[in-house]
Amino acid sequence: xxxxxxxxxxxxxxxxxxxxxxxxxxxxxxxxxxxxxxxxxxxxxxxxxxxxxxxxxxxxxxxxxxxxxxxxxxxxxxxxxxxxxxxxxxxxxxxxxxxxxxxxxxxxxxxxxxxxxxxxxxxxxxxxxxxxxxxxxxxxxxxxxxxxxxxxxxxxxxxxxxxxxxxxxxxxxxxxxxxxxxxxxxxxxxxxxxxxxxxxxxxxxxxx
Amino acid sequence: xxxxxxxxxxxxxxxxxxxxxxxxxxxxxxxxxxxxxxxxxxxxxxxxxxxxxxxxxxxxxxxxxxxxxxxxxxxxxxxxxxxxxxxxxxxxxxxxxxxxxxxxxxxxxxxxxxxxxxxxxxxxxxxxxxxxxxxxxxxxxxxxxxxxxxxxxxxxxxxxxxxxxxxxxxxxxxxxxxxxxxxxxxxxxxxxxxxxxxxxxxxxxxxx
Numbered sequence: 001x002x003x004x005x006x007x008x009x010x011x012x013x014x015x016x017x018x019x020x021x022x023x024x025x026x027x028x029x030x031x032x033x034x035x036x037x038x039x040x041x042x043x044x045x046x047x048x049x050x051x052x053x054x055x056x057x058x059x060x061x062x063x064x065x066x067x068x069x070x071x072x073x074x075x076x077x078x079x080x081x082x083x084x085x086x087x088x089x090x091x092x093x094x095x096x097x098x099x100x101x102x103x104x105x106x107x108x109x110x111x112x113x114x115x116x117x118x119x120x121x122x123x124x125x126x127x128x129x130x131x132x133x134x135x136x137x138x139x140x141x142x143x144x145x146x147x148x149x150x151x152x153x154x155x156x157x158x159x160x161x162x163x164x165x166x167x168x169x170x171x172x173x174x175x176x177x178x179x180x181x182x183x184x185x186x187x188x189x190x191x192x193x194x195x196x197x198x199x200x201x202x203x204x205x206x207x208x
Numbered sequence: 209x210x211x212x213x214x215x216x217x218x219x220x221x222x223x224x225x226x227x228x229x230x231x232x233x234x235x236x237x238x239x240x241x242x243x244x245x246x247x248x249x250x251x252x253x254x255x256x257x258x259x260x261x262x263x264x265x266x267x268x269x270x271x272x273x274x275x276x277x278x279x280x281x282x283x284x285x286x287x288x289x290x291x292x293x294x295x296x297x298x299x300x301x302x303x304x305x306x307x308x309x310x311x312x313x314x315x316x317x318x319x320x321x322x323x324x325x326x327x328x329x330x331x332x333x334x335x336x337x338x339x340x341x342x343x344x345x346x347x348x349x350x351x352x353x354x355x356x357x358x359x360x361x362x363x364x365x366x367x368x369x370x371x372x373x374x375x376x377x378x379x380x381x382x383x384x385x386x387x388x389x390x391x392x393x394x395x396x397x398x399x400x401x402x403x404x405x406x407x408x409x410x411x412x413x414x415x416x
């Protein structure tokens with residue numbers, strides 16, 4: 001094995017070890033460097049060739065798939081489809097990705113409110129990037145042209161929260177029930193977009 | 209102090225000790241009975257006068273305010289107000305309660321995806337009760353009379369998720385920013401209810 005391939009293998013083993021330990025219900029903040037290296041089957045000094053600290057490993061987990069998922073979601077939303085098919089395609093793209101990275105998403109869901117503020121803050125930044133991407137894509141939708149920029153952002157946040165809230169149920173569901181979770185989220189997003197399309201036109205925007 | 213008052217004081221001290229320890233970023237599942245009793249300033253045998261296990265203490269934390277909050281929310285939604293004022297009143301009632309029980313809600317938010325499956329499952333049941341209450345109240349709204357019962361439930365879930373998603377930001381925000389969090393949630397709920405009012409009428413309900 002070439003040195004770079006070996007290096008990559010150790011890196012992946014460390015990330016997998018941390019995911020494996022947190023999947024057992026341990027908070028990431030409670031993991032020690034020594035446990036992670038023992039689980040990964042490497043010596044502690046090998047850890048420092050990749051990360052300065054456990055927090056840095058946590059940040060690597062937060063970042064490792066964010067770029068790929070952002071690209072996939074933007075592509076899904078850029079397809080030439082009507083609104084309802086775009087919603088379905090976006091929901092499917094997202095949950096296909098979650099299914100392929102189940103251990104990672106279990107980690108992300110838990111650490112969003114977990115004990116490591118470094119990981120929590122990094123994840124909050126990534127989620128804000130997802131929301132900003134979505135707000136930009138929503139701004140191009142003809143039906144939402146009338147919605148103010150600030151409201152597009154809270155709309156994108158609402159959609160992101162709705163999809164995120166379904167992740168634990170999706171991961172915990174059997175193969176048969178996962179489609180039901182997707183259908184439920186799809187309906188919820190369509191209710192939101194129906195409301196958004198009515199938003200400015202409605203006199204209810206300004207409460208008395 | 210009467211024996212019952214002393215008993216109640218120990219009970220509260222144990223709950224507060226667990227909240228205090230988890231507020232430091234520790235997962236509830238990682239707390240030991242000994243740590244909790246030491247923090248509460250009571251001997252371990254006193255613990256067993258109240259709880260059979262740490263899980264039972266966790267369940268007590270999940271249940272301790274659920275009934276009171278369910279009653280408050282139902283009352284807020286039963287006021288004779290128009291839709292927008294009902295939304296504002298509900299949002300205010302909920303976040304006033306969260307502000308008064310900040311340590312408890314920090315615990316609940318974290319343990320929703322935490323390491324104790326007993327606590328996680330109990331919290332899921334409580335959230336389902338909140339969703340069922342809300343669905344029942346929504347069923348009475350004239351604007352939603354056309355919405356099918358199954359869809360009322362996913363609508364109530366969507367609303368509950370939207371409010372829940374704002375709790376960490378609300379708790380982390382300074383006094384000045386908390387009003388901004390409330391306003392944001394209020395707008396998001398109004399978008400959802402606008403969409404729900406259009407839901408059955410829309411041909412987009414059945415995708416081709």
